[in-house]
Amino acid sequence: MTKVKESSTRNYNKGIAEMTCPITYVMNKIGGHWKTIILYYLISGPKRYGELKRLIPAITEKMLIQHLKQLQEDNLINRKAEDIVPPHVVYSLTPSGEELGPVLLAMAEWAIKDSAKYAGFTATADTCVK
Amino acid sequence: MTKVKESSTRNYNKGIAEMTCPITYVMNKIGGHWKTIILYYLISGPKRYGELKRLIPAITEKMLIQHLKQLQEDNLINRKAEDIVPPHVVYSLTPSGEELGPVLLAMAEWAIKDSAKYAGFTATADTCVK
DNA sequence: ATAACTACTTACTTTGGGGTAGGTACTTGT
DNA sequence: ACAAGTACCTACCCCAAAGTAAGTAGTTAT
Numbered sequence: 001m002t003k004v005k006e007s008s009t010r011n012y013n014k015g016i017a018e019m020t021c022p023i024t025y026v027m028n029k030i031g032g033h034w035k036t037i038i039l040y041y042l043i044s045g046p047k048r049y050g051e052l053k054r055l056i057p058a059i060t061e062k063m064l065i066q067h068l069k070q071l072q073e074d075n076l077i078n079r080k081a082e083d084i085v086p087p088h089v090v091y092s093l094t095p096s097g098e099e100l101g102p103v104l105l106a107m108a109e110w111a112i113k114d115s116a117k118y119a120g121f122t123a124t125a126d127t128c129v130k
Numbered sequence: 131m132t133k134v135k136e137s138s139t140r141n142y143n144k145g146i147a148e149m150t151c152p153i154t155y156v157m158n159k160i161g162g163h164w165k166t167i168i169l170y171y172l173i174s175g176p177k178r179y180g181e182l183k184r185l186i187p188a189i190t191e192k193m194l195i196q197h198l199k200q201l202q203e204d205n206l207i208n209r210k211a212e213d214i215v216p217p218h219v220v221y222s223l224t225p226s227g228e229e230l231g232p233v234l235l236a237m238a239e240w241a242i243k244d245s246a247k248y249a250g251f252t253a254t255a256d257t258c259v260k
Numbered sequence: 261a262t263a264a265c266t267a268c269t270t271a272c273t274t275t276g277g278g279g280t281a282g283g284t285a286c287t288t289g290t
Numbered sequence: 291a292c293a294a295g296t297a298c299c300t301a302c303c304c305c306a307a308a309g310t311a312a313g314t315a316g317t318t319a320t
Contacts, residue, residue, distance in 0.1 A: 033308090
């Protein structure tokens with residue numbers, strides 16, 4: 001009967017939700033603005049760190065690496081580093097990541113269709129994919 | 131030629147990104163933990179405010195209303211209020227929202243499949259839908 | 261010798277999403 | 291008279307996510 005505190009409500013709810021709600025499970029893995037974009041770019045094939053940086057100019061290096069790490073931890077991407085003098089690191093989708101591909105493409109399709117309703121949006125299917 | 135400041139870089143990038151990246155467009159509408167869950171519950175049919183509250187016990191009233199409003203503004207849900215004495219408000223998906231349904235279901239399917247790989251996750255297809 | 265390239269790391273600051281805890285208006289039930 | 295139920299609103303606070311800006315190591319190019 002000791003005092004338990006540790007700002008419990010929040011953590012408790014998060015844990016429960018992730019265990020029981022598939023949508024929450026997904027959002028914990030791809031939520032947060034950058035992860036989906038990174039994954040989206042990787043659908044079209046493995047990319048080097050620098051390539052991703054150039055493809056997503058708005059992202060900061062810190063954010064890119066941070067999310068690449070999290071995506072690795074969540075088993076959505078692989079990191080292959082060659083131990084040579086100018087570093088050469090390639091990121092690619094894992095099988096789990098590949099399976100997410102169609103979902104991301106469906107999201108993009110919806111965006112293009114939906115944005116067309118309101119005009120002022122000029123994206124095409126490969127704006128992000130390149 | 132007056133002073134324009136308004137912490138511009140961030141807003142500028144956000145605007146550009148939303149106009150050119152379909153994935154960002156989607157995430158601006160359904161990102162942020164609760165929106166997808168609310169939409170997911172509405173797939174199975176219109177629901178009253180109180181129903182949603184009961185279906186998603188972890189959400190606070192503030193968050194529920196806040197996101198319902200944003201979803202309205204983003205044209206994903208309808209709000210139908212009868213002007214009677216005990217208020218009666220029903221939320222339902224708009225056509226745009228309906229079109230997002232399959233995407234959300236695909237996300238959920240992926241979650242169930244993916245979580246099965248690691249065990250410790252016991253969700254089924256209707257854990258959230260009820 | 262100095263800049264440029266690679267893929268990072270670290271320290272510091274800001275911002276806004278989310279939580280807590282109250283209140284509102286109006287009616288029905290006891 | 292007072293609680294209970296409906297669907298909200300408001301002010302305040304906190305923390306984690308995101309941004310800023312700098313540094314690291316080792317090599318090649320000028």
